[in-house]
Amino acid sequence: MKINCLLCCMSERRFTRRSSSRQSIKDCIDAKNNITTFDNISFKTDSSRRRYISEEIAKLGKGNISAHIFTFRELCAATKNFNPDNQLGEGGFGRVYKGHIETPEKVVAVKQLDRNGYQGNREFLVEVMMLSLLHHQNLVNLVGYCADGDQRILVYEYMQNGSLEDHLLDRRKFTLMADPLLEGKYPIKGLYQALAVAAMCLQEEAATRPMMSDVVTALEYLAMKTEEDGEEEDERSKL
Incomplete structure (x- = not known):
């Protein structure tokens, strides 16, 4: 009887986790399908572009997005102007730098996407949405992002032990x-x-x-x- 109760509790917890995971994935898919294509929209200022992107992310994330919005100036200061000495690695989508931010105070990994390689605002929004909504102990968490001008930067938790x-x-x-x-x-x-x-x-x-x-x-x-x-x-x- 005790074994059956234990199995039942374990099954219920697994079901809860699966349901939560499925809901997060569903939210991401819904968001991806509903994101407006605005690559060709022109903005008078960087602040209006940044505000528009943040509003889209907040709207499509249904208020569940906790990612911090950084300015390019803040991330330049955090990485010492993207100093090569702070570079952690480089991949097909851009370079990753070690940085130190003040709000919240922590060491982070700053991924500067290649401005000639990324596909546009829509794809950037999808990536921010996915990283913000999906949480797992084996996935690095998204701290925030930057969308100043043509910059597309993602800020992650710093993996002290490496990847x-x-x-x-x-x-x-x-x-x-x-x-x-x-x-x-x-x-x-x-x-x-x-x-x-x-x-x-x-x-x-x-x-x-x-x-x-x-x-x-x-x-x-x-x-x-x-x-x-x-x-x-x-x-x-x-x-």
Whole structure:
């Protein structure tokens, strides 16, 4: 009876989380479908453009958007004029800089989108909406954005330990990815094999990524192998 109650409670919590997640995704889809195409709208001043974009985001986010609106001047000060010494990385959409903002006071990652590469105001709005409405412990949170003039900048929480890609490409950081509850009691070979599976899941082309069922099977095999290796080690220590 107790087990059934526990399973029921767990199922209810999972359902609540799924419902919340589905609602967030639905809000994003609704917003994306309702965003007005205003790439060709001309604005007399940067402030009117910024105000229009912020109003669109607030309206389509149904009041749930908590992202702070930064001015370009504020982000220049935060990154010391986008100093190359503060650059954390560079991708296909732009460069990311480490910065320090005063309101709220924290260290952040400032992503300056390539002005020649982004697709326009509509796509920028969708990205802000998606990042603002979707919250998960494994997703970096959006702190705010900037839409001054032709600038399109996103401000994220700063990942002190680096990104998943940083760890996967740096063998010296592999052990930092292991669950601390294991207290180092795992074979290094098993860790490398698990990371190899993770790297396969991060392939850019969807067709080259393994199916989730194959990933689960591979991880179950690794877990079982780790337990067997641990038992053999215990037997040898007894001898």
